[in-house]
Amino acid sequence: MSPFKAYLIDQKDGKTVAGFTRFEEGRLDKGEVTLRIACSSVNYKDALAATGAGRIIRRYPCIGGIDMAGTVVSSSDPRFKEGDPVIATSYDIGVAHHGGYAEYGRVPADWVVPLPKGMSLFDAMALGTAGYTAALGIVRMEENGLKPENGKVIVSGATGGVGSIAIDILARLGYEVVALTGKESQTDYLKGLGAREVMLRASLDLSKIKPLDKALWAGAVDNLGGEVLAWMTSTMQQNGTIASIGLAASMSLNTSVAPFILRGASLLGIDSGYTAMPLRRRVWERLAGDMRPAHLAAMTRSVKLDDLPPVFESFIQGQAHGRVVVDCA
Numbered sequence: 001m002s003p004f005k006a007y008l009i010d011q012k013d014g015k016t017v018a019g020f021t022r023f024e025e026g027r028l029d030k031g032e033v034t035l036r037i038a039c040s041s042v043n044y045k046d047a048l049a050a051t052g053a054g055r056i057i058r059r060y061p062c063i064g065g066i067d068m069a070g071t072v073v074s075s076s077d078p079r080f081k082e083g084d085p086v087i088a089t090s091y092d093i094g095v096a097h098h099g100g101y102a103e104y105g106r107v108p109a110d111w112v113v114p115l116p117k118g119m120s121l122f123d124a125m126a127l128g129t130a131g132y133t134a135a136l137g138i139v140r141m142e143e144n145g146l147k148p149e150n151g152k153v154i155v156s157g158a159t160g161g162v163g164s165i166a167i168d169i170l171a172r173l174g175y176e177v178v179a180l181t182g183k184e185s186q187t188d189y190l191k192g193l194g195a196r197e198v199m200l201r202a203s204l205d206l207s208k209i210k211p212l213d214k215a216l217w218a219g220a221v222d223n224l225g226g227e228v229l230a231w232m233t234s235t236m237q238q239n240g241t242i243a244s245i246g247l248a249a250s251m252s253l254n255t256s257v258a259p260f261i262l263r264g265a266s267l268l269g270i271d272s273g274y275t276a277m278p279l280r281r282r283v284w285e286r287l288a289g290d291m292r293p294a295h296l297a298a299m300t301r302s303v304k305l306d307d308l309p310p311v312f313e314s315f316i317q318g319q320a321h322g323r324v325v326v327d328c329a
């Protein structure tokens with residue numbers, strides 16, 4: 001294999017530096033499966049890693065991109081053979097193991113998911129870690145008793161990747177979805193994805209969060225953390241379930257035990273990184289089946305690998321909406 005294009009993130013004098021380079025196959029990390037990457041995607045975590053806005057990279061230098069989808073070039077593991085279409089996301093990819101912003105990748109076979117039937121490589125990356133995590137959160141909420149007849153489900157960070165896909169999947173499954181956003185201008189977009197109602201973050205008084213407030217939600221998907229998650233917790237209905245996914249606003253959570261011990265609310269931690277493989281495959285299969293978002297194309301745009309760097313800043317500013325697929329072919 002001749003040297004190929006890769007977006008390498010490094011650290012110099014304590015500062016993050018990132019840019020394109022020609023990369024040799026021999027420098028790829030160890031793994032049984034080598035793939036020709038067709039597409040990757042941009043997640044909030046990718047933007048934090050590439051810009052250095054967050055301490056995400058655990059091993060420098062590292063090719064960025066926590067997601068990759070492509071075709072197997074070679075595999076020393078019998079579970080995969082040349083030509084198989086596959087997905088690899090999570091684990092150490094793009095943080096401590098060379099990631100998806102390149103023409104080729106190599107990963108351990110235990111990290112590889114066969115592309116579900118009926119799903120294209122492009123759609124797999126339109127979903128990417130964001131879609132996988134949204135679906136994982138909803139699966140965990142259902143396992144904890146969430147059903148459409150229980151009541152409304154609120155989704156924060158609604159216009160983001162996880163938020164957009166969560167709204168779409170929940171609406172498809174028959175839930176009454178309330179989108180909580182900072183972007184009034186995206187009301188039509190959110191309603192188009194299936195949100196029954198759009199609430200503006202600015203309409204909430206987060207300076208006075210009571211231990212228990214009016215019970216509003218059967219379920220909540222939270223991408224922000226901080227005061228929004230604290231408010232959601234205080235407004236859960238009896239036996240409501242919250243999927244805590246993100247920290248786009250804050251790493252903190254200041255709440256009380258009242259919603260848990262007086263309303264039986266459950267706060268579910270959702271970690272996409274190290275889900276056991278049987279559950280991971282089950283979630284990807286559902287993303288190709290009953291959880292397939294109905295508006296994936298409408299929420300996704302595509303950029304060439306060369307045009308990737310300017311995309312990161314909009315994620316850091318909270319201005320991105322929907323999903324960005326990176327065309328690596």
Ligand SMILES: NC(=O)c1ccc[n+]([C@@H]2O[C@H](COP(=O)([O-])OP(=O)(O)OC[C@H]3O[C@@H](n4cnc5c(N)ncnc54)[C@H](OP(=O)(O)O)[C@@H]3O)[C@@H](O)[C@H]2O)c1
Binds near residue numbers: 042247
């Ligand atoms: N647990 C896991 O395994 C896992 C996996 C994937 C992602 N995540 C986390 O989930 C979160 C969402 O990821 P994503 O890829 O969907 O990110 P994204 O596309 O950048 O979306 C984040 C959304 O949150 C809102 N937001 C951003 N900055 C904010 C701020 N400072 N204050 C309040 N709201 C803000 C914005 O939506 P509105 O303007 O509509 O409010 C933004 O579009 C991130 O924190 C990410 O790290 C966790």
